[in-house]
Amino acid sequence: MARPEGPPTLPEPLRRRLVSFSSSVFSDSRHSALSDVPRAPPGFPGYRADCEILSSLPLQMSLYFNVYFFPFWWLITVAILYLKYPVLSDYYKFILVTIMILVSLTELIRLYLGYVGNLLEKVPELAGFWLLTLLPQLPIILFLLFNEGLKIHSLERAVHIIFAAFLSFQVVAAFFTLKRMVSTLAARFRLTEFHRLEEQRPGPSADSPARGSSSRGW
Secondary structure: OOOOOOOOOOOHHHHHHHHHHHHHHHOOOOOOOHHHOOOOOOOOOOHHHHOOOOOOHHHHHHHHHHHHHHHHHHHHHHHHHHHHHHHOOHHHHHHHHHHHHHHHHHHHHHHHHHHHHHHOOOHHHHHHHHHHHHHHHHHHHHHHHHOHHHOOOHHHHHHHHHHHHHHHHHHHHHHHHHHHHHHHHHHHHHHHHHHHHHHHOOOOOOOHHHHHHHHHHO
16 A cells, blocks of 8 residues: 655755755765655565655654643743743843744644654655754753753743653654665665666667577678
């Protein structure tokens, strides 16, 4: 049963940049056009390798729980920010409001790219998810967790620790998933090109009658 390809979720210039980034970071082979690798049809020599599932179950489980945890984290953080807002300095007031807006927008995009990239095995989307997890989400949550000038509440610290654990696990899981995807797609590309060249090579029986007639003519 063929896996659904799904529509492109990123602009084409951005997809090409992410494909190039993934090829250089997650693979030793840098010459494979990963975005153009075709899926092998049934009966093709590479069909069995093409049916291998590359999605990561642990990563998908963490994304599933992350989707339900993020609204809870957002409500707790906003409620505590509202309570401690009067006692914060103007510097930290501006930083926290900016952080909440940035984290909220980035997290929606990040989770969407993670779902699409992992379930549909799309390298550019999963690479975008990995980059957004590594920067800015994880450094921001660590800043909220360890900066004592923010007057951190115990409940706030607890939800930040859980969020940081989600992000840390997803960085590692997405890295190994991307590495496996890129390696498999590169191998599939080389296998497809090899068999395509084999099919285009003329067989030895094609020119044997011509040789026999030429030898009789002499």
